[in-house]
Amino acid sequence: MAIKRINADLQVAGKILVEFSQTHHLDDAGDFQEALEILDQAIYDLDTLQGKVVEHLTDQIDGLISIFQTQQPFADIRVVLNGLEQSVGADADYVVLDSTHIQFYRNLKQNETLKVEYNLA
Secondary structure, three states, X not given: OHHHHHHHHHHHHHHHHHHHHHHOOHHHHHHHHHHHHHHHHHHHHHHHHOOEEEEEOHHHOOOOOOEEEOOOOEXXXXXXXXXXXXXXXXXXXXEEEEOOEEEXXXXXXXXXXXXXXXXXX
């Protein structure tokens, strides 16, 4: 049942995006944003059905810390900082401290965004 709803949402978003790409009217910008939000939600729903958790950790950023915590333990994690996927490792962007904590090699700035996607441990 959930897959049918997600597919319907994707079709609606697709129609809006096709129409927008053909017209490029400025008054369609709200529709375009709505389509992007529908797509984001559909992707989130699909990931959730597959056991993937998506968390936005931006609210933890205060400009003074480099360690961030997920709400649940993860088995593997994908980290996206400012829209760019980060690399894990000693000579990379961040390290995994334990099943709920990651640490960057610098304090993140307040204007940055942080999203993680993971499978539950």
